[in-house]
Amino acid sequence: MHYPIAVETGTGTQAYGVVVPDLPGCFSAGDTLDEAMDNAKEAIELWLEVAIDDGMAIPQPGALADHQRNRDFKGWTWGLVTVDLASLSDKAERINITLPSRVLRRIDQAAKDAGESRSGYIARRALA
Template identity: 45%
Template sequence: MSTYIALVRKEKGSSFGVEFPDFPGCISAGDSLDEAVANAKEALEFHVRGMIEDGDKIPNPSDLNLIMSKPSFKNAVPVLIDVPVVHKNKRVNITIDEGLLAKIDELAAEMGMTRSGFIAVAARKSLLESRKDKI
């Protein structure tokens, strides 16, 4: 598990915005602070997963004092976000209904994904949703 700093800001009349100094371009938002933090965690997990799939190097977490010393982050509230350790992919053999497999392949192609990638994203989404029910 790695812990990264998310910076939360709230401008008058807007939602809570979240950015990650270690991951430029990875942003999120929410109508409440809790929603913004939950959305930020999901955004960071997907961002890191995409970087790994692209073969990009994942940065080490920056020091909180260093980040908060920058004038551009002066009015932001830091929140720590944990990202699970990503494991290597493992090849598996599964049995699945032919009709369901055809629909998976069709939608995966429309989304520009592989079958394995689509199934992995669907499984992660299901796991995230099942955890929300238990919280």
């Protein structure tokens, strides 16, 4: 899953600020752009973990182009942070399932199109 992030450029005395528009209240910062990006990924993962633990639906990422038109973020830099929902579970369990080949091919193609692993795609769809 790829979440758009808005990055407000830092200065010599101010950190880079990061906002995740699709996750209300999810924000981060960093002294460097690289640190801000790393911290944004951590903030997103923590936000999603809490949402999963609380049984909330996981918000789908909005289109980057739609967010870029938001006047609140005029002049900000944009990026994408990739998160695999399957990695957010406390405990991974290996399972064995049987599916028709054509269904498995559709799942694999959808996961590839979403930039996710098969497990991550199935987990995200189940939590949605």
